[in-house]
Amino acid sequence: MAGADSGLTVTAVDTIQAIDRTRWNEVVDRCDLATVFHRYEWLEAIERGLGYPARHILVEKDTNLIGLFPNFIVGIPKTPFDRLTSIYPGFGGPLLSTDVAEALSHLIEGIPDLCAGRTIVHEIRASNTNFLRYNDPLETEGYDSSRAGGRFLLNLARGYDVIFEEMDSSRRRAIRRGRDHDHEIDDVEPSRANLRRFYEGYRTRMEHIDGTVYPFDFFDHLRPMADRLVLVSLTIDGEYAGGFLALCNDEQSTVHGFFAGVPSAYFEYHASELVYDYLFRWGIDNGYERYDFGGSGANFEDGAFRFKEKFGGRLVPNLYWERATSPAWRLVKTGRSLYWRYAN
Structure with missing residues (x-):
C-alpha cells in the first residue's frame, strides 16, 4: 500500500x-x-x-x-x-x-x-x-x-447489594439455592492444566448448544496475557463442575464474559448463576465499572438473551x-x- x-x-x-x-x-x-x-x-x-x-x-x-x-x-x-x-x-x-x-x-x-x-x-x-x-x-x-x-452490560459501579436486589427474582433465588450446596468457587491461575480442565467443560457445553467450539490451541495461546484473564473454577460436592474464562478490558474498565464452561449436568445446582455471581463480585472488588455478558443477539425470544437479561444488565447495541x-x-x-x- x-x-x-x-x-x-x-x-x-x-x-x-x-x-x-x-x-x-x-x-x-x-x-x-x-x-x-x-x-x-x-x-x-x-x-x-x-x-x-x-x-x-x-x-x-x-x-x-x-x-x-x-x-x-x-x-x-x-x-x-x-x-x-x-x-x-x-x-x-x-x-x-x-x-x-x-x-x-x-x-x-x-x-x-x-x-x-x-x-x-x-x-x-x-x-x-x-x-x-x-x-x-x-x-x-x-x-x-x-x-x-447487541449485548448486555451490567453497571458494576452501583455495588453488589444494588445489583443483587435489582436482578430478576428468579436469578436471586437461583443464586441463593446454589449457595446452599457444598461448593467452592475461585479464580485460578490460567495454567495449561487449568485451561485444559476448563476446556473440557467448555467444549461439552458448546457442543450441547451447537455452538462454535474453538480449539484448545486458541486458549493455550492466550496464556501470555494471563494478567488479563480471569479463569473461574467451580467445584460442587468436591467435584469439578465447570468454570468460566473472562477477559479484562482495562482500557475500557470492563470484564468481558466470553467463554462459559459449565456443562448442563450441573445446571440443577445453579452452577451458571454461581459463576456469574462470582464474576460480578470479582469485578467490583477489582475496580471494574462494567460487566459485559458477550453477544446476546437481538431476539428477546432467544434463551441466552432471556437468561442474561434477568441479571439486570442494560441492552446496548x-x-x-x-x-x-x-x-x-x-x-x-x-x-x-x-x-x-x-x-x-
Whole structure:
C-alpha cells in the first residue's frame, strides 16, 4: 500500500509477528478507543490458535507508528466466501493517535487491496460506542451500518447489594439455592492444566448448544496475557463442575464474559448463576465499572438473551459496518436477511 505525500505511510502485514510487541501495544495504550481486543497478545492468539490469516494495516508518520487497524480473513457461515473482519473473535476498529482524519482516509482507501478472490466484504465490529465518531467517513466510503446486534452490560459501579436486589427474582433465588450446596468457587491461575480442565467443560457445553467450539490451541495461546484473564473454577460436592474464562478490558474498565464452561449436568445446582455471581463480585472488588455478558443477539425470544437479561444488565447495541468488495456480497447479504427472517 502506497505512502501518502503528507508524510504518512500506510502498509499492510500478514502476521502480527512482523511488528514489535512493545511498539504495537504503545499505540493501543495511547488511544482512547482502544480495547483489550486490540492488544498484540489477543491478535497473536487468534492468528496462532485459530489460524485466521491476518491483514493488519499500519500507519506511520516519520517512522513513528501512529495508527493500527487489525483485520483477519474469516469464513462467512453457510457460504463458500470469506469476510475481512476487525476483529473476530472480539471487537476491533481503527486506532489512530494523531493525524486522525487523514490517516483514517488512507486506511479506508487501502481496504479493497486486501480483499481478493473469495473475500467479498469488509466488516468492522466495535464494542466501544465512541467509534460512532467515524460513522460519517465510513458511510461516505460505502460502509453500511444497518446490521443489528447487541449485548448486555451490567453497571458494576452501583455495588453488589444494588445489583443483587435489582436482578430478576428468579436469578436471586437461583443464586441463593446454589449457595446452599457444598461448593467452592475461585479464580485460578490460567495454567495449561487449568485451561485444559476448563476446556473440557467448555467444549461439552458448546457442543450441547451447537455452538462454535474453538480449539484448545486458541486458549493455550492466550496464556501470555494471563494478567488479563480471569479463569473461574467451580467445584460442587468436591467435584469439578465447570468454570468460566473472562477477559479484562482495562482500557475500557470492563470484564468481558466470553467463554462459559459449565456443562448442563450441573445446571440443577445453579452452577451458571454461581459463576456469574462470582464474576460480578470479582469485578467490583477489582475496580471494574462494567460487566459485559458477550453477544446476546437481538431476539428477546432467544434463551441466552432471556437468561442474561434477568441479571439486570442494560441492552446496548454492537456497532457493525459492512462494505462490499465484490458483487457477490449483495447475494450473500440477501440470503442472510432471509435466513434471519425465517429461521425461527
